[in-house]
Amino acid sequence: MRIKELSERTGVSARLLRYYEAQGLLQPRRQENGYRDYDEPLVEQVEQIRSLLGAGLTTEIIRAVLPCLAEAASSRYPAPDFVSRVRQERSRVAERLEHLTRNLQAMDDYLDALVQE
Structure with a gap:
């Protein structure tokens, strides 16, 4: 999906989504024309980011926590x-x-x- 659709689905502005990418919180794929392409799981990831920011965590901590959330059930x-x-x-x-x-x-x-x- 394009950034506009992700923005509409999550209620997060496109500008903020680009900021999350710059902070290393989101990693969309790039199409040949350079457009960002967001996979379905990134909808939930944006919601997690918003929740963690709302709890007062910094983007630095969130960047480190996100992989742990994705692998919470593993033995890592x-x-x-x-x-x-x-x-x-x-x-x-x-x-x-x-x-x-x-x-x-x-x-x-x-x-x-x-x-x-």
């Missing part, structure tokens, strides 16, 4: 330094979640106070 284990990097990233995301949870609670408290007036 990542190197210890990679596991350490993912643990650090997980801690960062957990801290961010705690901060967001506090902000959400503060907003709820504020709204409750407004409604009681």
Whole structure:
């Protein structure tokens, strides 16, 4: 499929899809005329990328994690330094979640106070 179709199917702009490619997150095939050609499995891969970005992971971490996701059921284990990097990233995301949870609670408290007036 062409980039426009992938964009429509995933809700991700063509510009962002090209950025993902530049970051090494997507690897479409190239036709003889230079056009990108996206295989069906890349639809799910784009959705995974969006989900991981939404969780707060960096493109660098995602680039390293994507192959592991594709082979999660295999017996291939990542190197210890990679596991350490993912643990650090997980801690960062957990801290961010705690901060967001506090902000959400503060907003709820504020709204409750407004409604009681």
